[in-house]
Amino acid sequence: MVSLAAATETYLRHVAIERGLSQHTLSAYRRDLETFATWVGTQPVVDSEGADRAGGASVVDDVARLTRADLAGFVSHLATRAASPLAPRSVARMLSSVRSFATFAAGEGWLPLDPGASVRPPKAPMRLPKAISVDDMDRLLQAVDGDDPVQLRDRALLELLYATGARISEAVGLSVDDVTDDPDGTGVSVVKVTGKGNKQRIVPLGSYARAAIDAYLVRARPVFAARGPSTPALFLGARGARLSRQSAWLVIQAAADRADLSAHVSPHTFRHSFATHLLEGGADVRVVQELLGHASVATTQIYTMVTADMLRDVYQTAHPRARR
Numbered sequence: 001m002v003s004l005a006a007a008t009e010t011y012l013r014h015v016a017i018e019r020g021l022s023q024h025t026l027s028a029y030r031r032d033l034e035t036f037a038t039w040v041g042t043q044p045v046v047d048s049e050g051a052d053r054a055g056g057a058s059v060v061d062d063v064a065r066l067t068r069a070d071l072a073g074f075v076s077h078l079a080t081r082a083a084s085p086l087a088p089r090s091v092a093r094m095l096s097s098v099r100s101f102a103t104f105a106a107g108e109g110w111l112p113l114d115p116g117a118s119v120r121p122p123k124a125p126m127r128l129p130k131a132i133s134v135d136d137m138d139r140l141l142q143a144v145d146g147d148d149p150v151q152l153r154d155r156a157l158l159e160l161l162y163a164t165g166a167r168i169s170e171a172v173g174l175s176v177d178d179v180t181d182d183p184d185g186t187g188v189s190v191v192k193v194t195g196k197g198n199k200q201r202i203v204p205l206g207s208y209a210r211a212a213i214d215a216y217l218v219r220a221r222p223v224f225a226a227r228g229p230s231t232p233a234l235f236l237g238a239r240g241a242r243l244s245r246q247s248a249w250l251v252i253q254a255a256a257d258r259a260d261l262s263a264h265v266s267p268h269t270f271r272h273s274f275a276t277h278l279l280e281g282g283a284d285v286r287v288v289q290e291l292l293g294h295a296s297v298a299t300t301q302i303y304t305m306v307t308a309d310m311l312r313d314v315y316q317t318a319h320p321r322a323r324r
Contacts (some may be wrong), residue, residue: 002110004040007063008033011104020198024169032097039077040070063105068115071098077121092121131276132263137162140265143249145259150238154211154251155241156216157235159204162268163209165274165292166193168252168267172243175232176221179205181214195293203291275303 005289012030015021025062080090086094099116106114132140141162144154161171170193178192189205213234221236228240235243249267256265263269271292278288289300 001062002064004037004063004066007105007108007110008037008101010108011101014104015100015116021197022169025196029097029100033101036074037092037096039074043070043073063110064112066102066105066111066115068119071095071102071116071119074098075119075121088122095119095121118140130263130269131273132261132265132269134277136261136263137273137277139259140255140261143255147219149223149252152212152216152220153224153235153243154255156212156220157248157251158270159209159212159254160191160205161270162274163206164191164193164203165271166191166203167195167271168245168248170195172233172245172248174234176217176234177232179234181210193293199293201290201293204226272303275300276307277308279303 008030010027011033015029016026022101035070070124071154075091075095078086078094079088088136095116099119102111102116103114105111141155141158144151144158146152157171160174161168164171167307173194174191179189180192181189183190189210190202191205192200193203194200221234222239224236224238225231226240227238228236231240231242233242235248237243237247245267252265252267262271275288275292278291286297289297289301292300294300
Protein backbone atom coordinates (compact mmCIF):
# COMPACT_ATOMS: atom_id res chain seq x y z
CA MET A 1 0.00 0.00 0.00
CA VAL A 2 1.23 3.51 -0.85
CA SER A 3 -0.45 6.25 1.14
CA LEU A 4 -1.73 9.28 -0.70
CA ALA A 5 0.54 11.51 1.38
CA ALA A 6 3.64 9.46 0.56
CA ALA A 7 2.70 9.30 -3.13
CA THR A 8 2.27 13.07 -3.18
CA GLU A 9 5.74 13.67 -1.77
CA THR A 10 7.27 11.29 -4.32
CA TYR A 11 5.42 13.02 -7.14
CA LEU A 12 6.52 16.50 -6.04
CA ARG A 13 10.15 15.39 -5.87
CA HIS A 14 9.78 13.92 -9.35
CA VAL A 15 8.39 17.07 -10.99
CA ALA A 16 10.89 19.27 -9.16
CA ILE A 17 13.78 17.30 -10.68
CA GLU A 18 12.40 16.23 -14.05
CA ARG A 19 10.52 19.40 -14.98
CA GLY A 20 12.57 21.98 -13.11
CA LEU A 21 9.50 23.65 -11.61
CA SER A 22 9.91 26.73 -9.45
CA GLN A 23 9.26 26.63 -5.71
CA HIS A 24 6.21 28.79 -6.29
CA THR A 25 4.73 26.26 -8.74
CA LEU A 26 5.56 23.33 -6.46
CA SER A 27 3.81 25.06 -3.58
CA ALA A 28 0.72 25.50 -5.75
CA TYR A 29 0.78 21.79 -6.69
CA ARG A 30 1.10 20.84 -3.03
CA ARG A 31 -1.88 22.99 -2.04
CA ASP A 32 -4.01 21.50 -4.82
CA LEU A 33 -3.14 17.92 -3.90
CA GLU A 34 -3.68 18.53 -0.19
CA THR A 35 -7.11 20.00 -0.96
CA PHE A 36 -7.92 16.90 -3.02
CA ALA A 37 -6.68 14.53 -0.31
CA THR A 38 -8.74 16.30 2.35
CA TRP A 39 -11.90 16.11 0.25
CA VAL A 40 -11.50 12.53 -0.98
CA GLY A 41 -10.90 11.35 2.57
CA THR A 42 -14.44 12.39 3.50
CA GLN A 43 -16.19 10.54 0.67
CA PRO A 44 -17.97 7.16 0.82
CA VAL A 45 -15.72 4.39 -0.40
CA VAL A 46 -17.26 3.34 -3.73
CA ASP A 47 -15.76 1.81 -6.83
CA SER A 48 -15.79 3.19 -10.36
CA GLU A 49 -19.18 1.55 -11.00
CA GLY A 50 -20.77 3.14 -7.96
CA ALA A 51 -20.74 0.03 -5.74
CA ASP A 52 -19.34 0.00 -2.21
CA ARG A 53 -15.69 -0.93 -2.03
CA ALA A 54 -14.74 -3.66 0.34
CA GLY A 55 -13.01 -2.85 3.56
CA GLY A 56 -14.54 0.55 4.22
CA ALA A 57 -11.13 2.19 4.40
CA SER A 58 -10.85 5.85 3.50
CA VAL A 59 -9.61 6.40 -0.05
CA VAL A 60 -6.91 8.70 1.25
CA ASP A 61 -5.21 5.78 2.98
CA ASP A 62 -4.20 4.10 -0.28
CA VAL A 63 -3.51 5.75 -3.63
CA ALA A 64 -4.45 2.49 -5.37
CA ARG A 65 -8.10 3.04 -4.39
CA LEU A 66 -8.46 6.24 -6.42
CA THR A 67 -11.02 6.06 -9.22
CA ARG A 68 -12.36 8.24 -11.99
CA ALA A 69 -15.39 8.91 -9.81
CA ASP A 70 -13.15 10.49 -7.19
CA LEU A 71 -11.66 12.96 -9.66
CA ALA A 72 -15.00 13.75 -11.28
CA GLY A 73 -16.59 14.23 -7.87
CA PHE A 74 -13.80 16.56 -6.85
CA VAL A 75 -14.43 18.73 -9.90
CA SER A 76 -18.14 18.91 -9.08
CA HIS A 77 -17.37 19.73 -5.44
CA LEU A 78 -15.04 22.61 -6.32
CA ALA A 79 -17.58 24.17 -8.67
CA THR A 80 -20.63 23.83 -6.40
CA ARG A 81 -19.41 23.91 -2.81
CA ALA A 82 -21.40 26.22 -0.57
CA ALA A 83 -18.36 28.01 0.78
CA SER A 84 -16.52 29.88 -2.01
CA PRO A 85 -17.22 27.84 -5.16
CA LEU A 86 -14.38 28.16 -7.64
CA ALA A 87 -14.57 29.68 -11.10
CA PRO A 88 -14.11 27.31 -14.06
CA ARG A 89 -10.51 28.40 -14.64
CA SER A 90 -9.58 27.73 -11.01
CA VAL A 91 -11.27 24.34 -11.12
CA ALA A 92 -9.38 23.49 -14.31
CA ARG A 93 -6.07 24.45 -12.70
CA MET A 94 -6.67 22.27 -9.64
CA LEU A 95 -7.88 19.35 -11.77
CA SER A 96 -4.73 19.66 -13.87
CA SER A 97 -2.62 19.17 -10.72
CA VAL A 98 -4.62 16.12 -9.65
CA ARG A 99 -4.69 14.56 -13.13
CA SER A 100 -0.94 14.97 -13.47
CA PHE A 101 -0.49 13.26 -10.11
CA ALA A 102 -2.83 10.41 -11.11
CA THR A 103 -0.95 9.89 -14.38
CA PHE A 104 2.30 9.68 -12.45
CA ALA A 105 0.78 7.21 -9.97
CA ALA A 106 -0.40 4.98 -12.82
CA GLY A 107 3.05 5.16 -14.40
CA GLU A 108 4.61 4.04 -11.13
CA GLY A 109 2.28 1.03 -11.04
CA TRP A 110 0.36 2.23 -7.99
CA LEU A 111 -2.83 2.34 -10.07
CA PRO A 112 -3.92 -0.19 -12.71
CA LEU A 113 -5.32 2.60 -14.91
CA ASP A 114 -5.07 6.37 -15.07
CA PRO A 115 -8.34 7.54 -13.45
CA GLY A 116 -8.03 11.10 -14.69
CA ALA A 117 -7.58 10.40 -18.39
CA SER A 118 -11.24 10.97 -19.24
CA VAL A 119 -12.11 13.60 -16.63
CA ARG A 120 -12.64 16.98 -18.24
CA PRO A 121 -12.69 20.36 -16.51
CA PRO A 122 -15.68 22.70 -16.84
CA LYS A 123 -15.51 24.88 -19.91
CA ALA A 124 -14.24 28.32 -19.01
CA PRO A 125 -15.50 31.44 -20.76
CA MET A 126 -12.89 33.00 -23.03
CA ARG A 127 -11.15 35.83 -21.24
CA LEU A 128 -9.11 38.16 -23.40
CA PRO A 129 -5.85 39.54 -22.02
CA LYS A 130 -6.14 43.05 -20.67
CA ALA A 131 -3.62 45.39 -22.25
CA ILE A 132 -3.40 49.14 -21.83
CA SER A 133 -2.89 51.61 -24.65
CA VAL A 134 0.51 52.84 -25.80
CA ASP A 135 -0.30 56.27 -24.36
CA ASP A 136 -1.25 54.79 -20.98
CA MET A 137 1.92 52.72 -20.95
CA ASP A 138 3.95 55.86 -21.62
CA ARG A 139 2.21 57.61 -18.70
CA LEU A 140 2.95 54.62 -16.49
CA LEU A 141 6.64 54.63 -17.37
CA GLN A 142 6.92 58.39 -16.95
CA ALA A 143 5.49 58.02 -13.44
CA VAL A 144 8.83 56.61 -12.27
CA ASP A 145 10.98 59.31 -13.85
CA GLY A 146 13.51 60.51 -11.27
CA ASP A 147 17.16 60.48 -10.27
CA ASP A 148 17.23 58.87 -6.82
CA PRO A 149 18.31 55.20 -6.60
CA VAL A 150 14.79 53.83 -6.00
CA GLN A 151 13.32 55.70 -8.97
CA LEU A 152 16.21 54.65 -11.23
CA ARG A 153 15.69 51.01 -10.24
CA ASP A 154 11.92 51.17 -10.66
CA ARG A 155 12.19 52.81 -14.08
CA ALA A 156 14.68 50.14 -15.21
CA LEU A 157 12.38 47.36 -13.98
CA LEU A 158 9.26 48.71 -15.69
CA GLU A 159 11.07 49.52 -18.93
CA LEU A 160 12.47 45.98 -19.02
CA LEU A 161 9.04 44.43 -18.39
CA TYR A 162 7.49 46.36 -21.27
CA ALA A 163 10.48 45.92 -23.59
CA THR A 164 10.72 42.14 -23.17
CA GLY A 165 7.27 40.87 -22.14
CA ALA A 166 8.95 38.98 -19.30
CA ARG A 167 6.90 37.60 -16.45
CA ILE A 168 7.52 39.35 -13.15
CA SER A 169 9.20 36.21 -11.74
CA GLU A 170 11.49 36.11 -14.80
CA ALA A 171 12.42 39.77 -14.40
CA VAL A 172 13.34 39.59 -10.71
CA GLY A 173 15.22 36.34 -11.43
CA LEU A 174 17.62 38.06 -13.85
CA SER A 175 21.29 38.45 -13.08
CA VAL A 176 23.49 41.33 -14.23
CA ASP A 177 25.25 39.06 -16.74
CA ASP A 178 21.91 38.16 -18.36
CA VAL A 179 21.85 41.59 -20.00
CA THR A 180 24.33 41.80 -22.88
CA ASP A 181 25.16 44.87 -24.93
CA ASP A 182 25.40 44.21 -28.69
CA PRO A 183 26.56 40.55 -28.55
CA ASP A 184 26.48 39.98 -32.32
CA GLY A 185 27.59 43.35 -33.63
CA THR A 186 24.14 44.44 -34.80
CA GLY A 187 23.85 47.27 -32.29
CA VAL A 188 20.98 45.56 -30.43
CA SER A 189 21.24 44.65 -26.76
CA VAL A 190 19.63 41.41 -25.58
CA VAL A 191 18.49 39.84 -22.33
CA LYS A 192 18.61 36.12 -21.54
CA VAL A 193 15.32 35.23 -19.86
CA THR A 194 14.82 31.97 -17.97
CA GLY A 195 11.18 30.93 -18.11
CA LYS A 196 9.04 28.01 -16.97
CA GLY A 197 10.84 24.69 -16.81
CA ASN A 198 14.18 26.53 -16.84
CA LYS A 199 13.78 27.14 -20.58
CA GLN A 200 15.87 30.07 -21.76
CA ARG A 201 15.10 32.53 -24.52
CA ILE A 202 16.95 35.53 -25.91
CA VAL A 203 14.87 38.71 -26.20
CA PRO A 204 16.03 41.98 -27.79
CA LEU A 205 16.20 44.98 -25.49
CA GLY A 206 15.03 48.30 -26.85
CA SER A 207 17.05 51.49 -26.53
CA TYR A 208 14.79 53.01 -23.86
CA ALA A 209 15.08 49.92 -21.64
CA ARG A 210 18.82 49.66 -22.25
CA ALA A 211 19.34 53.32 -21.27
CA ALA A 212 17.23 52.90 -18.13
CA ILE A 213 19.14 49.76 -17.11
CA ASP A 214 22.51 51.45 -17.76
CA ALA A 215 21.51 54.40 -15.57
CA TYR A 216 20.40 52.03 -12.83
CA LEU A 217 23.58 49.91 -13.00
CA VAL A 218 25.87 52.92 -12.83
CA ARG A 219 24.05 55.21 -10.40
CA ALA A 220 21.71 53.07 -8.29
CA ARG A 221 22.63 49.42 -8.06
CA PRO A 222 25.98 50.09 -6.29
CA VAL A 223 24.03 51.97 -3.59
CA PHE A 224 21.78 48.97 -2.94
CA ALA A 225 24.64 46.45 -3.28
CA ALA A 226 26.61 48.19 -0.51
CA ARG A 227 23.80 47.42 1.94
CA GLY A 228 23.85 43.63 1.66
CA PRO A 229 25.78 40.50 0.72
CA SER A 230 27.23 40.15 -2.73
CA THR A 231 24.70 38.85 -5.24
CA PRO A 232 24.60 38.64 -9.05
CA ALA A 233 20.93 39.70 -9.08
CA LEU A 234 20.12 42.50 -11.49
CA PHE A 235 17.39 44.14 -9.43
CA LEU A 236 18.13 44.69 -5.73
CA GLY A 237 15.91 45.64 -2.84
CA ALA A 238 16.50 48.22 -0.13
CA ARG A 239 18.71 45.82 1.89
CA GLY A 240 20.88 44.75 -1.03
CA ALA A 241 19.25 41.35 -1.63
CA ARG A 242 17.44 40.26 -4.80
CA LEU A 243 14.21 42.17 -5.30
CA SER A 244 11.22 39.96 -4.46
CA ARG A 245 8.15 39.40 -6.63
CA GLN A 246 6.02 41.05 -3.98
CA SER A 247 8.22 44.16 -3.89
CA ALA A 248 8.18 44.37 -7.68
CA TRP A 249 4.39 44.14 -7.63
CA LEU A 250 4.28 47.08 -5.19
CA VAL A 251 6.53 49.08 -7.54
CA ILE A 252 4.01 48.56 -10.34
CA GLN A 253 1.04 49.47 -8.16
CA ALA A 254 2.72 52.65 -6.93
CA ALA A 255 3.55 53.69 -10.50
CA ALA A 256 -0.02 53.02 -11.65
CA ASP A 257 -1.37 55.13 -8.77
CA ARG A 258 0.92 58.03 -9.65
CA ALA A 259 -0.03 57.76 -13.32
CA ASP A 260 -3.72 57.90 -12.30
CA LEU A 261 -4.72 55.21 -14.77
CA SER A 262 -8.36 54.17 -14.87
CA ALA A 263 -7.50 50.60 -15.92
CA HIS A 264 -6.33 48.02 -13.41
CA VAL A 265 -2.59 47.41 -13.78
CA SER A 266 -0.87 44.20 -12.70
CA PRO A 267 2.55 42.72 -13.48
CA HIS A 268 0.96 40.73 -16.32
CA THR A 269 -0.41 43.95 -17.82
CA PHE A 270 3.09 44.63 -19.12
CA ARG A 271 3.29 41.20 -20.74
CA HIS A 272 -0.15 41.54 -22.32
CA SER A 273 0.60 45.05 -23.55
CA PHE A 274 3.96 43.95 -24.97
CA ALA A 275 2.31 41.22 -27.07
CA THR A 276 -0.70 43.29 -28.12
CA HIS A 277 1.33 46.32 -29.16
CA LEU A 278 3.74 44.15 -31.18
CA LEU A 279 0.87 42.53 -33.08
CA GLU A 280 -0.79 45.91 -33.65
CA GLY A 281 2.52 47.07 -35.10
CA GLY A 282 2.56 44.21 -37.61
CA ALA A 283 4.69 41.58 -35.85
CA ASP A 284 4.17 37.96 -36.87
CA VAL A 285 2.39 35.88 -34.24
CA ARG A 286 5.14 33.23 -34.29
CA VAL A 287 7.76 35.88 -33.55
CA VAL A 288 5.68 37.04 -30.59
CA GLN A 289 5.35 33.41 -29.51
CA GLU A 290 9.13 33.07 -29.33
CA LEU A 291 9.55 36.37 -27.50
CA LEU A 292 6.97 35.38 -24.89
CA GLY A 293 8.37 31.88 -24.50
CA HIS A 294 5.06 30.15 -25.27
CA ALA A 295 5.41 26.44 -26.03
CA SER A 296 2.48 26.57 -28.44
CA VAL A 297 1.43 29.28 -30.88
CA ALA A 298 -2.18 28.59 -29.84
CA THR A 299 -1.43 30.30 -26.53
CA THR A 300 -0.15 33.38 -28.33
CA GLN A 301 -3.03 33.54 -30.79
CA ILE A 302 -5.40 34.80 -28.12
CA TYR A 303 -3.65 38.16 -28.52
CA THR A 304 -4.70 38.29 -32.17
CA MET A 305 -8.30 38.33 -30.95
CA VAL A 306 -7.52 41.47 -28.97
CA THR A 307 -6.32 43.28 -32.06
CA ALA A 308 -9.28 41.93 -34.08
CA ASP A 309 -11.63 43.38 -31.49
CA MET A 310 -9.87 46.73 -31.77
CA LEU A 311 -10.16 46.69 -35.56
CA ARG A 312 -13.85 45.87 -35.36
CA ASP A 313 -14.48 48.68 -32.88
CA VAL A 314 -12.62 51.18 -35.04
CA TYR A 315 -14.54 50.04 -38.13
CA GLN A 316 -17.91 50.29 -36.45
CA THR A 317 -17.08 53.74 -35.13
CA ALA A 318 -15.51 55.16 -38.28
CA HIS A 319 -17.29 53.62 -41.27
CA PRO A 320 -20.40 55.59 -42.28
CA ARG A 321 -22.34 52.46 -43.18
CA ALA A 322 -21.17 50.20 -40.36
CA ARG A 323 -24.07 51.18 -38.08
CA ARG A 324 -27.78 51.31 -38.62
